[in-house]
Amino acid sequence: MAFVDECTVFARAGRGGNGSASLHSEPYKPLGGPNGGDGGDGGSVVFEVSRGLHDLAWLADHPHQTATAGEPGRKSNRDGATGADVVVPVPDGTVVFDERGLLADLVGEGARALVARGGRGGRGNAAFASARNRVPRTSEPGEDGEEKRLRVELRTVADVGLVGLPNAGKSTLLARLTAAKPKIADYPFTTLTPNLGVAGSDADRFVVADIPGLIEGASTGRGLGHRFLRHIVRCRALVLVVDLAAVDPQQDLATLRDELTAYDPELATRPSIVVGTKADLVDEPAEIADSLDADALAVSAMTGDGLDELLERLGLLSRNAERSEP
Ligand SMILES: Nc1nc2c(ncn2[C@@H]2O[C@H](COP(=O)(O)OP(=O)(O)OP(=O)(O)O)[C@@H](O)[C@H]2O)c(=O)[nH]1
Ligand SMILES: [Mg+2]
Structure with missing residues (x-):
């Protein structure tokens, strides 16, 4: 349905x-x-x-x-x-x-x-x-x-929202971090509606939302993203997902940040981390990740590299976000 x-x-x-x-x-x-x-x-x-x-x-x-x-x-x-x-x-x-x-x-x-x-x-x-x-x-x-x-x-309520350009690997991350089984494919706009999954251990479970890819202009209605930007507003913390093997990862991250800010300036102040995906496809994943953001993390859903640390950081992020709420 x-x-x-x-x-x-x-x-x-x-x-x-x-x-x-x-x-x-x-x-x-x-x-x-x-x-x-x-x-x-x-x-x-x-x-x-x-x-x-x-x-x-x-x-x-x-x-x-x-x-x-x-x-x-x-x-x-x-x-x-x-x-x-x-x-x-x-x-x-x-x-x-x-x-x-x-x-x-x-x-x-x-x-x-x-x-x-x-x-x-x-x-x-x-x-x-x-x-x-x-x-x-x-x-x-x-x-x-x-x-x-x-x-x-x-407006979907989740602890952590995965946002990124189409095909960045958001759904793949959701599938690796939680028991959710979202559709994954090598073309943009595979995900058409938000997917939710539950990550973490019993004591500190958190809900992760995988949102359809955003493109430049999403905030003004281009692509599918604008319909789904409202779901991001309810996420306590955001993971900015960037494909490390893309032509220009820095530009992709800048586009993503611009769209989020254009939709709602408050989104720019939301607790967030930058995650570079597809580390297995590039020679120096850590360097590219560093060039994106001082705290960026490089991961590969293929080999599993960095996923444990990501899970830990996400748990921390969602707990901190919860604490800093009014
Ligand atoms: N080699 C490699 N491929 C990956 C990795 N993560 C994702 N992919 C591939 O990248 C493609 C896109 O992955 P998705 O998870 O569907 O990407 P998405 O960001 O959800 O895409 P949309 O839903 O279209 O926005 C798929 O072919 C995945 O198999 C990774 O870590 N390594
Ligand atoms: Mg997807």
Whole structure:
């Protein structure tokens, strides 16, 4: 099934039930007191993060989410039943916008947001009885529930994001570092949607995201990258992946940095390391890596060189990033 990371949802909350305008009646007691109950509140539409969902495909297939109405109040002071909420499961990292802007940013299993509020039930006539008006004959109608057109986006939440130009070897690294089995091939844009994998030992597990390759101009919409740059925003730390065997690795790294900064200047300050891949294909991998960045690491997914150190550095990076969070 296709990976879906954006969709539109029509959320309709339930109407509140009408209040009842009932008068007590008994044989030989024609003018009894008011006894109309209140209407029940309408149900709301609620989004809730659910483990096991990794994209918005289900939601895109079910764009109409409707909660039930509250029941009307009845005679003998019986209040109407409350409408049931609709709880919509969404993946971790779901962001919801309505016409006024950001409505909810759902991070962490079980996180919940009310996206369309149910209408209040109307009061029955019994609620209006007073010393001046002992027999009110009017009751309130229930209020309408909110109806909203929502724009929903997924921004993958990961500890470490692998970013780089197409074909740099990002998916290969993900496959070597985690149990994930992403598609790997010798052509650009093999990866079309983000892949996630879990690395590290039980005690300090961290989630690694492999994102489709970025090209020059990605931040302005070229290639596939712009659609996926939003997934990078949620990564606590970034690994800038550069192919050491490329024609001009320095230029590739500069292009990558420019695109990240152009998309969001804050990305330039995100904790990151530079990793040179395909060390087995060049004569002096360490030298090329040094020329990229003082702390750059040369690795080969082919021979396994440098992978243990990379894993260690990534664990450190994600722990430090976690600690430095507000
Ligand atoms: N020799 C060698 N080849 C590698 C290494 N790492 C990756 N490759 C090859 O490089 C090619 C691209 O690898 P991918 O992992 O698909 O690259 P990617 O960065 O995910 O590419 P996109 O998804 O298209 O952006 C594949 O043919 C890999 O087998 C390495 O360390 N050594
Ligand atoms: Mg890939």
